[in-house]
Amino acid sequence: METLIGQKVHHFLRRGIxxxxxxxxxxxxxxxxxxxxxxxxxxxxxxxxxxxxxxxPFFFTRWLQEAFNVPxxxxxxxxxxxxxxxLTIEKTKELTKENIKDIIAMGFDVNKTFIFSDLSFIGxxxxxxxxxxxxxRSVTFNQVxxxxxxxxxxxxGKISFPAIQAAPSFxxxxxxxxxxxxxxxxxIPCAIDQDPYFRMTRDVAPRLSLPKPALLHSSFLPALxxxxxxxxxxxxxxxxxxxxxxxxIKNKINRYAFxxxxxxxxxxxxxGGNCDIDIAFQYMNFFLEDxxxxxxxxxxxxxxxxxxxxxxxxxxxxxxxxxxxxxERRKAVTDEVVEQFMSLRKLNL
Amino acid sequence: METLIGQKVHHFLRRGIxxxxxxxxxxxxxxxxxxxxxxxxxxxxxxxxxxxxxxxPFFFTRWLQEAFNVPxxxxxxxxxxxxxxxLTIEKTKELTKENIKDIIAMGFDVNKTFIFSDLSFIGxxxxxxxxxxxxxRSVTFNQVxxxxxxxxxxxxGKISFPAIQAAPSFxxxxxxxxxxxxxxxxxIPCAIDQDPYFRMTRDVAPRLSLPKPALLHSSFLPALxxxxxxxxxxxxxxxxxxxxxxxxIKNKINRYAFxxxxxxxxxxxxxGGNCDIDIAFQYMNFFLEDxxxxxxxxxxxxxxxxxxxxxxxxxxxxxxxxxxxxxERRKAVTDEVVEQFMSLRKLNL
Numbered sequence: 001m002e003t004l005i006g007q008k009v010h011h012f013l014r015r016g017i018x019x020x021x022x023x024x025x026x027x028x029x030x031x032x033x034x035x036x037x038x039x040x041x042x043x044x045x046x047x048x049x050x051x052x053x054x055x056x057p058f059f060f061t062r063w064l065q066e067a068f069n070v071p072x073x074x075x076x077x078x079x080x081x082x083x084x085x086x087l088t089i090e091k092t093k094e095l096t097k098e099n100i101k102d103i104i105a106m107g108f109d110v111n112k113t114f115i116f117s118d119l120s121f122i123g124x125x126x127x128x129x130x131x132x133x134x135x136x137r138s139v140t141f142n143q144v145x146x147x148x149x150x151x152x153x154x155x156x157g158k159i160s161f162p163a164i165q166a167a168p169s170f171x172x173x174x175x176x177x178x179x180x181x182x183x184x185x186x187x188i189p190c191a192i193d194q195d196p197y198f199r200m201t202r203d204v205a206p207r208l209s210l211p212k213p214a215l216l217h218s219s220f221l222p223a224l225x226x227x228x229x230x231x232x233x234x235x236x237x238x239x240x241x242x243x244x245x246x247x248x249i250k251n252k253i254n255r256y257a258f259x260x261x262x263x264x265x266x267x268x269x270x271x272g273g274n275c276d277i278d279i280a281f282q283y284m285n286f287f288l289e290d291x292x293x294x295x296x297x298x299x300x301x302x303x304x305x306x307x308x309x310x311x312x313x314x315x316x317x318x319x320x321x322x323x324x325x326x327x328e329r330r331k332a333v334t335d336e337v338v339e340q341f342m343s344l345r346k347l348n349l
Numbered sequence: 350m351e352t353l354i355g356q357k358v359h360h361f362l363r364r365g366i367x368x369x370x371x372x373x374x375x376x377x378x379x380x381x382x383x384x385x386x387x388x389x390x391x392x393x394x395x396x397x398x399x400x401x402x403x404x405x406p407f408f409f410t411r412w413l414q415e416a417f418n419v420p421x422x423x424x425x426x427x428x429x430x431x432x433x434x435x436l437t438i439e440k441t442k443e444l445t446k447e448n449i450k451d452i453i454a455m456g457f458d459v460n461k462t463f464i465f466s467d468l469s470f471i472g473x474x475x476x477x478x479x480x481x482x483x484x485x486r487s488v489t490f491n492q493v494x495x496x497x498x499x500x501x502x503x504x505x506g507k508i509s510f511p512a513i514q515a516a517p518s519f520x521x522x523x524x525x526x527x528x529x530x531x532x533x534x535x536x537i538p539c540a541i542d543q544d545p546y547f548r549m550t551r552d553v554a555p556r557l558s559l560p561k562p563a564l565l566h567s568s569f570l571p572a573l574x575x576x577x578x579x580x581x582x583x584x585x586x587x588x589x590x591x592x593x594x595x596x597x598i599k600n601k602i603n604r605y606a607f608x609x610x611x612x613x614x615x616x617x618x619x620x621g622g623n624c625d626i627d628i629a630f631q632y633m634n635f636f637l638e639d640x641x642x643x644x645x646x647x648x649x650x651x652x653x654x655x656x657x658x659x660x661x662x663x664x665x666x667x668x669x670x671x672x673x674x675x676x677e678r679r680k681a682v683t684d685e686v687v688e689q690f691m692s693l694r695k696l697n698l
Binding site for chain 2: 073079082083089119120122123124125126127128129130133136137138139140141142144145150151152153154155156157159160162252
């Protein structure tokens, strides 16, 4: 990839945070042959406040878009959240708008990016519904039962929803962007838990004479209290939100971030810290771009030279900067900007 | 009903062809109180040629619309046919357009009638999709399994489809007609086999704080060869199509229409004919409006005075007229007229 794009790949790739793929080589081959592809990713807007973990696929997607100069489509599955959560449609729409503002604030280029929510876009684009119904005809209840674990007491909306996440994988769902072309494949950067949707999509695509989407999977940002669980919006003390103040970030890291250091300073100096379980170090791995500095920290922390407090202090600074910059950019995202990103239009590339 | 509308009711009601209902009295009470309601019916466009049986709900719906002067909404479930039949989306759209032309030719008033197809309308009206997803959240696989007999190997499109037939029962699905009002109930004239969809809808409505639709059910026009089966588009010799020539109608009735008459003329004169099983008489019951003439035929045929040949001859004349008039009206239905009926607009009432 570095040869093709003439630059170093993103540290999420270098460090194996995006750790697996399907058919990425086919996308790279297309790029080499100057054939088009597009990026597709998404979010289910179930809470108004995003946390640091939500940045991972979007930061990486932004980088991919810049490196390859390709159209990006972002799906907000507000219908999914309505089906799964105890929310009204009105509340779901509110959350969606707030989430879109956060996503835009991550730095996407309005000239190359189309953001849509299912509840609004399905009612605007018949070609999208056609692809949904094509997928719905090609997948049985048995299959979604096997893939997603649906049962007989699940509502029929959940059962048919996977088709709605599948359909944006096909360029023909967006005739206003791709001029009705059906054969432009998608590359989907997403967290690994979304893979079942796209295994299903890849299974269906050939039967519909449509190209299989390629995938790039990320691992999860661990929760503050340890690497066993992923960061989750439902547990405020286990997560750092994009709305947190510098002080909240400082306090959460200092109080809750699980330490791989020694029980006492003496012990730490003697045996060193364990980077593999230390949450502050894990977060550095995600958010400190400088490879040399990261290796220095790994070495000094492992040897015991660097204390947990020092490590946390540096991390706090990094995260405070990222969150403050995000909050600053988000202030500039007005309703009008949201409308621009969501309007059905050609993209400039 | 006759007191309310100041005229005799349609012979389909007088003769029990529309033979059962749900909550019709509530609709009539609203009419008496000058509160609004609307009519909703539909068709699944699985074949290009409609037959006489297809006229029944539409003829009656047209009469209801005229008698009560209310908006009428006609749903073409092209997505359903795509899901159930071995058709492409393109072919389904063709059939839909042909069927819409036949429906318009039945005499609907463009100022009071909105016709839509799912494949096109879902992509034009977010409020419709919102109601679909509301119903989809309120119905489980267990329920549709019980109501429609779906199994684990059915595609997920079929499983969630009943919500798409349910959603037009609610005025909030058509904000451009009802100004966003949610509380205007529907009266649905339909063949009895569609009742399961609307029992489901009536079950769901209160949970969505939406009004239950009322229903009027028709029996089926029997096939030519006998009252055991309904007329079906898949068996040309068992059906009379709206595209048949006068000669085809004559030949089909003479050759295939099951006779309740005697085996010989002598036997017929002695014992009379059996109107209950005689298909020509059954068709008269559907298509001969004149009650007195119908009773005269019943009496003369039952007594043996009127022969099967005479009965068939009169029926042939009636059906040739109905079909010829339909064909004449259909010629006037251009693509522009179809567009008028399908455009999203206020209705004039």
